[in-house]
Amino acid sequence: MTILIPTCERVTSLLTAYEEGALGPFDRLGVKLHLAFCPPCQAFLDTFDRAPALLRQAWQAWDGEPAPGAEQALSGALAALRDGRAPAGPQHHPEPEMWSALAPGGDPLLALLLRLHLGRCASCREAHGEHEAIPITGDALDALRPHLPPENQWRWIRRGLGGGRVAIVHEDAATGATLNLACLPGGKSSPVHDHLGLECALVLSGALQDGPAHLRAGDWMAHASGHLHGPTADxxxxxxxxxxxxxxxxxxxxxGALGLFL
Structure with missing residues (x-):
């Protein structure tokens, strides 16, 4: 018998039932196996235990009946979640140390990602200045192309990526670092992979689930060496x-057995 370990997207959709003991034996085993190898999903599960206590503490801080404004705010937030309304603008931002890439002599590959994030994120423009931002008013790929090498220099990889495709648009001959343009079809997952160094990525269009994080246009993600994941496009x-x-x-x-790297 073969047990298929579920994806991060599948696991996050099952966690409530997992906590309540409502999963069947095979789903429960699959979730347990996934959690054993996925620290982000395990951390997400840990928040299930903390959230109710934190909410109770906050609710009781008013010593009696909560203020009408608090009730209205909570009702509005719950209604937005029910209606599927997402807050405007990116919700996942670069780590503080990443912004040094914009300084003279900084990493040019990271600097390009940061400038694109600034083009989407008003709060980061206020904190780090607008002069570096790449404005994005329409198609993000159209805004990006003037800042990339000519397309005839891109090297596309399509085989073995589960329906996705990746273009290596630039490679630093001295360090081996690469800048890549990745496309994942809707509903498809990237093959699970391990990082041998730092990965920083910016969502240009569409949306994806990466462990417990749901990322949309303008959102930033970073993973250190040794991180395993396989994001799934919405x-x-x-x-x-x-x-x-x-x-x-x-x-x-x-x-991996075939020695495939990217």
């Missing part, structure tokens, strides 16, 4: 991302 549309890799990524499973 159903209904392609997800494009610009990815800066310090070192190659190594695929797991049969792809």
């Amino acid at each position: 159903d209904g549309c392609e997800c494009w991302a610009l990815v800066a890799l310090e070192r190659p990524v190594k695929f797991l499973g049969w792809r």
Whole structure:
């Protein structure tokens, strides 16, 4: 009998039932196996235990009946969640130390990602200045192309990526770092892979689930060496991302057995 370990997207959709003991034996085993190898999903599960206590503490801080404004704010937030309304603008921002890439002599690959994030994020423009931002008023790929090498110099990789495709648009001959343009079809998952160095990525269009994080256009993600993941694009549309890799990524499973790297 073969047990298939579920994806991060599948696991996050099952966690409530897992906590309540409502899963069947095979789903429960699959979730337990996934959690054993995925620290981000385990951390997400840990918040299930903390959230109710934190909410109770906050609610009781008013010593009696909560203020009408608090009730209205909570009702509005719950209504927005029910209606599927997401807050405007990126919700995942670069780590503080990343912004040094914009300084003279900084990493040019990271600087490009940061400038694109600034083009989407008003709060980061207020904190770090507007002069570096790449404005994005329409198609993000159209805004990006003037800042990339000519397309005839891109090297596309399509095989072995589960329906996705990646263009290596620039490679630093001295360090081996690469800048990559990745596209994942709606509903498809990237093959699970390990990082041999820092990965920083910016979602250009569409949306994806990466462990417990749901990322939309303008959102930033970063993973250190040794991090395993396989993001899944939302159903209904392609997800494009610009990815800066310090070192190659190594695929797991049969792809790893064949020695496939990116």
